[in-house]
Amino acid sequence: MAEDAGNIDLEKERKDILNAFRGLLRTFKQGTKEENKMIRKAFDVAVEAHKDMRRKSGEPYIFHPIAVARICSEEMGLGATAIACALLHDTVEDTHITLEDIEELFGPTARKIIDGLTKIPEVFDENVSIQAENFRKMVLTISDDLRVLLIKLADRLHNMRTLESMRPDKQLKIASETNFLYSPLAHRLGLYSIKSELEDLGLKYMNPPIYNEIQSKLKSSKEARNRFIRRFMQPIKDSLTKEGYDFExxxxxxxxxxxxRKMQKKGIPFEEVYDLFAVRIILNTPEELEKPDAWRVYSIVTDYYQPNPDRLRDWISTPRANGYESLHTTVMSPQGRWIEVQIRSKRMDEIAEKGLAAHYNYKESKNGDTKFDRWIAEIRDLIENPSTDAMDFINDFKLNLFSEEIYVFTPKGELRVLPNGATILDFAFDIHTQVGLTCIGAKVNNKLVPLSHQLKSGNQVEIITSSKQKPNDEWLKYVITARAKQKIKNALNEERKEIAADGREILERKLKNYNIKFTSENVTTLERFFKVPGATELYIKIAKGKIDLPRVKEIPQEGGHFKSDKKRPKKGVQTDAPEPKTVLNPKDTIIIGNNNVELDYKYAKCCNPLPGDSIFAFNSISEGLKIHRTNCPNAENMMSKMAYRCIPATWELDDVKEHIGKLRLIGIDDLGLVNKITDIISHQHSVNMKSISFSSHDGVFEGWVEVYVHDLQHLESLIHKFEIVEGVKRVERWDEAEIEKISD
Structure with missing residues (x-):
C-alpha cells in the first residue's frame, strides 16, 4: 500500500533499513563469502520490489521480511538459502516478481521454497475452504523442503509480534489461527521458545485481562523468585565446580x-502455581560422555534435594519424537517448594532451543535424523490422497502434532513411538498399512486384547491378522493417529467405490427393463424420489438392497425421461445444507442491545456474555447469529476454522436488560456460609437468583450460582462482595463444558 511521502523522512528510513539489514548479517556469522553475497542480492531484490509498500503500522514493508529473515537466522539457526528466501517470501505474492525470476536469480531450490510460501489469497477469506487450503498448501511442501514450514513459522511469529496495528477483530482471528495450528506445529518441530512466545502472544489478544494479570504478578514476584533461585543453585554450583565440570x-x-493452562487445569489461582520456573544445568561435554555425565549431575542434585520419583523423565535414553533430549527431575527445596531441574548437554540444549534446524546440524550424531524422517513419512502418507477435504486434512494433521508420547515394542524388541491414547489399530498401521487393514486383534504382554485396546508405555505388542478382515466405519472411532485415520478412510472409500459401481450397474439394467434412459437428469430425479443426498449414496443403497427399485414405475415418464415439476439445482449449488439465517459481511460490526430488532441473535450458552464483555457474533447455519465472548472456550475453534462466519460485535449499553451470570465459589466449609451468600445476592445486592447449588467434601465447599445481572460491572461488584466473606477463598466465572458444534 503506497503512502504520501510528504511528511516522511525518506533518508532516515533508508538508513534504518540498512541498519536492520546489517543487524541481520551480524546474526549470520558462519556465512561464506558466496552465501553473504546471495543474502545481499536477496535484500536488494526485496527492497526494490517492496519500495512503495507500507505495513498497517505505517513503516516501510521491507522491515517485515528483514525481521522474518533475522528470526530464521538468530532464533532458528537456519542457513543462507533460508535467510535469502525469508527476505523474498512476499515478493511473488505481493509484487511484480515471478517464480521464474526467483529461479533465474537464485536457483531452483529457492523457487521451490518461495512457491511453498506463496499463499492462496487472503487468509481470512469469505470462504472457509480458502483458509483451510492455504494451510494445506504449506503442509504439502513439507516432504519437499522443511524450510518452507520454518520460514512460515518465522513469518507468523513476526506478524504476532506486530499485531497491535491490526483491527481488534483481525487480532482475534489471527491469534486464534495461531493457537490452533501454528503453536502446535512449532512444538512438533521442537521450537519450544517460539511455541511459548506464540502461545503467550495468542493469549495476549484472546484474553487480555488474564495475560496482563499474570504478567503483572510475575513482574512483582521477580525479585523474591531470583533470590530463591540463587540460594537453591549455590550448593549445586559449588559441587559441580569441585567435580571439574564445564557447565552453565x-x-x-x-x-x-x-x-x-495450569491454573485452569488444576482450578487454582496464580499464587498456588508453585512450579513457576525450572532450573536448567547445561554441560559442555563430549557426545560420548553426555549420558553418564547427565546421570552423575542428577546424583549431585539429589544429594542436596529430595527427588519426586514420579516426576523423573529420561529423554536422553529415549528422545522425544521431535528429537528433544534431556533428563528431568523434580526435587523438594528446603522451603517446601517443588523445583523442576533439567540436565542436558550443550548439543541437547541447542536442539531444544532451535528444534529441527539444529537437529540437522547434528544429523551425523548417534541418533541421526531418523525420527524426523519418520515424521515426514507420516505427513507424506497423510497427503497421499489429494481429494481429501481440506477441513478434514487440517483436523487429521493437527492430530499428528501430538505432544505426549508412549513407547511400545514389537515382539522383536523394536521401539515404536506413538501418541498417548494410541490403540492396537494405531500400532498396527504404524507397522505397515497391510498389517493395519487385516488386523483382528493383538497380544499385549502375551494377553489377548481387542482392536480398541489403549496401549501404555513399555507394552510389547504382537499383532494378529487375517486375510478375511476388512475395515469398517467403527474403526475410525478406535484410532487417534492421522496415519491410521487416513488409511482407514482410503480403504473405506475404495470399498464404497466398488459397491457404488455394482449399484450403478444394477440401476442401469433395471432402467433398461423399464425403457427409461440412464441420464444424469433421471438419476437426480431418483435421488429426490428416494430421498438420498447424492448419486453415490443412491448406488450404494441399491447395491445393498435398501431401495425398492420397482417403485421407479410410480414416477411419471415420457419418452424415457422422468417428468419432474422441480427444477434441477444449478451446478455447484448445494441444496441439502441450509444457508446461515442471517447474511452479513464479516467486516461489519454488529451492535448488540438497544432493541436492535433488525437482527435475530441469541446469547451463546457456552460462555453467557454480559454487556461489558469483549464479544463477537458467530453466524451459525441452524440458529442464526450467536453472541460469544472473545475468551469463550469455543472462540479459538470458530475463529481458526470458520473465520468468515465470525463478525465483530459491540454492546449498546443504553438498554438495561437482565442477563445470566454464572459464578463458581470455592472455600472452607463453615456453618451458615450458604445463608451469608444468599443474603448478599438477595438483600445486599438486590440481585435475582436463578439457581444455587453447593457440595462439600472433607471440609472444602464448592458452589455454583446463577444470577440475573445487568452487565459485567454488576457481576464484578457481586464477585467482590463474595470475596470478602470469611471462608470464601476464590470466586470466578464459569462456562458450560459443552463445545459448540460448528459445521461448514
Whole structure:
C-alpha cells in the first residue's frame, strides 16, 4: 500500500533499513563469502520490489521480511538459502516478481521454497475452504523442503509480534489461527521458545485481562523468585565446580500461557502455581560422555534435594519424537517448594532451543535424523490422497502434532513411538498399512486384547491378522493417529467405490427393463424420489438392497425421461445444507442491545456474555447469529476454522436488560456460609437468583450460582462482595463444558 511521502523522512528510513539489514548479517556469522553475497542480492531484490509498500503500522514493508529473515537466522539457526528466501517470501505474492525470476536469480531450490510460501489469497477469506487450503498448501511442501514450514513459522511469529496495528477483530482471528495450528506445529518441530512466545502472544489478544494479570504478578514476584533461585543453585554450583565440570546454570520462568493452562487445569489461582520456573544445568561435554555425565549431575542434585520419583523423565535414553533430549527431575527445596531441574548437554540444549534446524546440524550424531524422517513419512502418507477435504486434512494433521508420547515394542524388541491414547489399530498401521487393514486383534504382554485396546508405555505388542478382515466405519472411532485415520478412510472409500459401481450397474439394467434412459437428469430425479443426498449414496443403497427399485414405475415418464415439476439445482449449488439465517459481511460490526430488532441473535450458552464483555457474533447455519465472548472456550475453534462466519460485535449499553451470570465459589466449609451468600445476592445486592447449588467434601465447599445481572460491572461488584466473606477463598466465572458444534 503506497503512502504520501510528504511528511516522511525518506533518508532516515533508508538508513534504518540498512541498519536492520546489517543487524541481520551480524546474526549470520558462519556465512561464506558466496552465501553473504546471495543474502545481499536477496535484500536488494526485496527492497526494490517492496519500495512503495507500507505495513498497517505505517513503516516501510521491507522491515517485515528483514525481521522474518533475522528470526530464521538468530532464533532458528537456519542457513543462507533460508535467510535469502525469508527476505523474498512476499515478493511473488505481493509484487511484480515471478517464480521464474526467483529461479533465474537464485536457483531452483529457492523457487521451490518461495512457491511453498506463496499463499492462496487472503487468509481470512469469505470462504472457509480458502483458509483451510492455504494451510494445506504449506503442509504439502513439507516432504519437499522443511524450510518452507520454518520460514512460515518465522513469518507468523513476526506478524504476532506486530499485531497491535491490526483491527481488534483481525487480532482475534489471527491469534486464534495461531493457537490452533501454528503453536502446535512449532512444538512438533521442537521450537519450544517460539511455541511459548506464540502461545503467550495468542493469549495476549484472546484474553487480555488474564495475560496482563499474570504478567503483572510475575513482574512483582521477580525479585523474591531470583533470590530463591540463587540460594537453591549455590550448593549445586559449588559441587559441580569441585567435580571439574564445564557447565552453565539457567533459570527459566514458565511462559504466561503455560501458567494459565495450569491454573485452569488444576482450578487454582496464580499464587498456588508453585512450579513457576525450572532450573536448567547445561554441560559442555563430549557426545560420548553426555549420558553418564547427565546421570552423575542428577546424583549431585539429589544429594542436596529430595527427588519426586514420579516426576523423573529420561529423554536422553529415549528422545522425544521431535528429537528433544534431556533428563528431568523434580526435587523438594528446603522451603517446601517443588523445583523442576533439567540436565542436558550443550548439543541437547541447542536442539531444544532451535528444534529441527539444529537437529540437522547434528544429523551425523548417534541418533541421526531418523525420527524426523519418520515424521515426514507420516505427513507424506497423510497427503497421499489429494481429494481429501481440506477441513478434514487440517483436523487429521493437527492430530499428528501430538505432544505426549508412549513407547511400545514389537515382539522383536523394536521401539515404536506413538501418541498417548494410541490403540492396537494405531500400532498396527504404524507397522505397515497391510498389517493395519487385516488386523483382528493383538497380544499385549502375551494377553489377548481387542482392536480398541489403549496401549501404555513399555507394552510389547504382537499383532494378529487375517486375510478375511476388512475395515469398517467403527474403526475410525478406535484410532487417534492421522496415519491410521487416513488409511482407514482410503480403504473405506475404495470399498464404497466398488459397491457404488455394482449399484450403478444394477440401476442401469433395471432402467433398461423399464425403457427409461440412464441420464444424469433421471438419476437426480431418483435421488429426490428416494430421498438420498447424492448419486453415490443412491448406488450404494441399491447395491445393498435398501431401495425398492420397482417403485421407479410410480414416477411419471415420457419418452424415457422422468417428468419432474422441480427444477434441477444449478451446478455447484448445494441444496441439502441450509444457508446461515442471517447474511452479513464479516467486516461489519454488529451492535448488540438497544432493541436492535433488525437482527435475530441469541446469547451463546457456552460462555453467557454480559454487556461489558469483549464479544463477537458467530453466524451459525441452524440458529442464526450467536453472541460469544472473545475468551469463550469455543472462540479459538470458530475463529481458526470458520473465520468468515465470525463478525465483530459491540454492546449498546443504553438498554438495561437482565442477563445470566454464572459464578463458581470455592472455600472452607463453615456453618451458615450458604445463608451469608444468599443474603448478599438477595438483600445486599438486590440481585435475582436463578439457581444455587453447593457440595462439600472433607471440609472444602464448592458452589455454583446463577444470577440475573445487568452487565459485567454488576457481576464484578457481586464477585467482590463474595470475596470478602470469611471462608470464601476464590470466586470466578464459569462456562458450560459443552463445545459448540460448528459445521461448514
Amino acid at each position: 546454570i539457567k533459570a527459566r520462568t514458565k511462559s504466561i500461557s503455560s501458567i494459565w
